[in-house]
Amino acid sequence: MKNSPQKWLTSRASPPGMLACGFRGPDGKFTCHSLEEVCPVRTLEKILGHFEALKGALFSDQLMPSWTTWAFELGQIRYVERPDGWLLGLVVRSDSEAQPQLDPLSTEFLSLDLG
């Protein structure tokens, strides 16, 4: 059964400490939510938009991770890219309830039927 990415995002990706969450679809369009004003939608769009540059600089066909986590002093950025082109971006506050949810959410996203 197909899942609506928007619905999944709003129902699952909002534990306390989640600053922003969103997708870049295979068509290149963004669907982003900001949960705290410190990370507005525009910032998350820039974060998602930067993924291709990161990928080009760091990864290759031989070194293609399931997901990557950029850990900063105050928060973490998680990128999860699916083979069908969907890209998930999550920004969480460090040591928050949202941080341990990154792995379960990433696993869930990879197995979603997005059609």
Added chain:
Amino acid sequence: MASDKNSQAPRQVLFVDDEPDFLRVVKEAFDSLSAGHWIIHCASTADAALQLLKQRKMDLAAVDVVMPMLDGVQFLQLLGKRYPDLKKVSLTGHVTEEKRSACLAAGAELVIEKPLSAEGFKSVYAMLDDLMNWAPQQGFQGMLRRVGLQDVIQMECLGRNSSILEVYNDHVLGRIYIEDGNIIHAAGGDVTGERALQRLLALPGGSFELVPFEPPLDKTISGPWEFLLMEAARVRDELAAQAPAGEPAVDPKTLVAPAIGSVRVVETLICSGAGEPLFDADCADVPGRVLFLKSVAGQAAQLGAIAALGNFDRLELQFDSGRIIAQARADRLVFVAVAKDNGSP
């Protein structure tokens, strides 16, 4: 108390607020109220505040909750990590329970509404002055969440100190032994060695105290402290991810954690900030890894410019077969590859 004050060096007080008019009023009011006992420093951005903190030791920082780019709550967290001894208060136009909880959790000692009248300034002055006069406790103590146990260990190791870090809560006492800047032993509950170090660093709360060094009966830990701390951070995240929702990663009574799959370190490389190898264990391609770490540093700088999340710590890459952790700091580059079972990341 006036004679006490006269014998004290003036207090260095930093106000951080993006409203220049408020800063001007604050300076005038507190200059007058303190009669020269406070030296007031003002910063209208987090960057400017950090510059001032680099230049001189402050006794107190009063931070506006709502600021652009890096908000007050995040800034308090940053201050807590970089300046654990600095007393911090939040100033806000309107105190809500949500704001109060967030600021206190981020390390603020007090959350105060911005004063609007002369009486209000007098009252805030009294509170802040009182806060700065609290006598510091003997020795070095901290709360796990607020000061950062990892930061203290890092500080001891970087300073090549010898000490014992006692980590405790109501149920358990653990000890981490540091000798000449190396972590040599850890014990807590029924656990010893690197596992004890990882569990103590994964405790959901508690206190710690730095006490004079005495040699342990046994030395159970060896290896570079950078790697040990990084691996502990990785294990903590992994335990937290595996723990049931709302449950701590480690049982605070027993230090018992859910069993995790067997993993082994397959490659370690530690370099200076310039990329000169300092330690290498089974690293197949040192120049390639150094190049990768430098690229990580470059990309982290670009990401950091987009998202105001403070200094970069590490990049973690998750593969089906294991994980790579790449740490890129100004003074150190670290590459660690960990494989699950017989896999190779």
